[in-house]
Amino acid sequence: MRAGGDRLAAWPCPAAVARMTAAVELDQVSCVFGSGPGAVRAVEGVDLAIDAGEFFTLLGPSGSGKTTCLRMIGGFTLPTAGRIRIGGADVTAAPPYARPVNTVFQDYALFPHMSIRDNVAYPLMVRKVGRAERTRRADELLALVQLPGVADRRPAQLSGGQRQRVALARALIGQPQVLLLDEPLGALDLKLREQMQSELKALQRRLGITFLFITHDQHEALSMSDRIGVFNAGRLEQVGTPQAVYETPATRFVAHFVGAANVLEGEIARRLTGHAAAMLRPERIRLGEAAGARAGGTVTEVQYFGAFTRVKVDVGGALLQADLPTSPGKAPPRAGREAHLHWDARAVHALAG
Numbered sequence: 001m002r003a004g005g006d007r008l009a010a011w012p013c014p015a016a017v018a019r020m021t022a023a024v025e026l027d028q029v030s031c032v033f034g035s036g037p038g039a040v041r042a043v044e045g046v047d048l049a050i051d052a053g054e055f056f057t058l059l060g061p062s063g064s065g066k067t068t069c070l071r072m073i074g075g076f077t078l079p080t081a082g083r084i085r086i087g088g089a090d091v092t093a094a095p096p097y098a099r100p101v102n103t104v105f106q107d108y109a110l111f112p113h114m115s116i117r118d119n120v121a122y123p124l125m126v127r128k129v130g131r132a133e134r135t136r137r138a139d140e141l142l143a144l145v146q147l148p149g150v151a152d153r154r155p156a157q158l159s160g161g162q163r164q165r166v167a168l169a170r171a172l173i174g175q176p177q178v179l180l181l182d183e184p185l186g187a188l189d190l191k192l193r194e195q196m197q198s199e200l201k202a203l204q205r206r207l208g209i210t211f212l213f214i215t216h217d218q219h220e221a222l223s224m225s226d227r228i229g230v231f232n233a234g235r236l237e238q239v240g241t242p243q244a245v246y247e248t249p250a251t252r253f254v255a256h257f258v259g260a261a262n263v264l265e266g267e268i269a270r271r272l273t274g275h276a277a278a279m280l281r282p283e284r285i286r287l288g289e290a291a292g293a294r295a296g297g298t299v300t301e302v303q304y305f306g307a308f309t310r311v312k313v314d315v316g317g318a319l320l321q322a323d324l325p326t327s328p329g330k331a332p333p334r335a336g337r338e339a340h341l342h343w344d345a346r347a348v349h350a351l352a353g
């Protein structure tokens with residue numbers, strides 16, 4: 001065996017290097033709007049590395065900094081501090097058109113006077129691609145988003161879900177490395193939204209493009225993402241897989257924001273869980289016999305949700321919420337009754353601080 005061959009084998013091949021480079025990297029990125037006492041710290045010290053081909057979701061309440069973060073990656077807003085890299089290249093000060101990213105905004109921003117085909121082909125027209133090639137590519141993209149046969153219509157002649165797909169096709173036609181999606185399903189009704197969720201996810205898998213998706217809907221985030229970044233007041237509180245964020249929230253905020261949570265503190269937490277502070281998901285609690293129960297108390301409220309019944313039990317020092325699966329012929333417990341609560345020790349997650 002040649003020594004040189006050995007040395008070469010120790011170096012990663014170019015494809016492996018590309019895989020090691022994050023698609024999007026934020027390094028201590030901050031954005032402050034205005035100055036003085038009225039300044040708004042929209043994003044503060046965010047560190048983030050999104051892998052190539054990843055479906056990454058920014059989840060957080062209204063005003064927490066999600067859109068500002070996305071706009072800085074797209075180049076529409078400049079950070080006041082920190083660096084942004086896309087595919088390894090520093091783009092912190094680069095204008096939007098010089099970045100290998102594209103954005104789908106919540107309102108789709110289609111041109112009303114243009115046909116659907118021209119809307120989709122618009123980015124190619126700006127780049128002076130010839131008409132025949134534009135038409136071919138636009139029709140290809142319309143087929144990809146399952147919208148054949150509407151190319152000659154105007155946006156007003158489509159439904160909300162169809163318009164959303166046109167916006168997606170237009171964002172994809174320039175073959176971006178990264179697609180930024182700011183609450184793209186926000187305007188759709190629940191059924192259509194669920195359908196678009198699985199279509200979007202399937203499309204992302206097929207194309208292998210990195211998706212950075214924004215939502216304030218925890219179900220959407222949990223069901224679609226490879227990883228989730230939870231935003232609160234301009235800061236990233238936790239980054240992890242949907243399972244990690246749901247099962248082992250890093251903070252009380254994450255525990256409450258991602259799903260329903262019983263958060264116990266102090267004396268009652270120590271008595272029921274052995275920790276100074278702990279979280280217990282409502283669906284992990286069962287009602288049962290007095291013998292072996294971990295807590296007992298009086299039912300104060302019963303709410304029927306179809307798939308489950310939410311029961312609140314006053315255990316003396318805390319109100320514990322239990323989500324009990326419903327089944328035909330099984331009556332839910334009634335308010336005022338005694339209840340004995342059971343759970344598996346593994347259902348308890350200790351919270352820091």
Ligand SMILES: Nc1ncnc2c1ncn2[C@@H]1O[C@H](COP(=O)(O)OP(=O)(O)OP(=O)(O)O)[C@@H](O)[C@H]1O
Pocket residue numbers: 033034040041042060061062063064065066067068069216
């Ligand atoms: N151009 C601006 N000038 C001043 N303040 C701004 C500007 N844009 C956003 N902000 C403020 O920055 C904070 C973060 O806003 P951002 O739009 O990023 O929130 P968001 O998480 O996307 O919220 P939503 O879910 O409501 O869209 C808010 O307090 C907002 O009022």
Ligand SMILES: [Mg+2]
Pocket residue numbers: 066067068
């Ligand atoms: Mg927003």
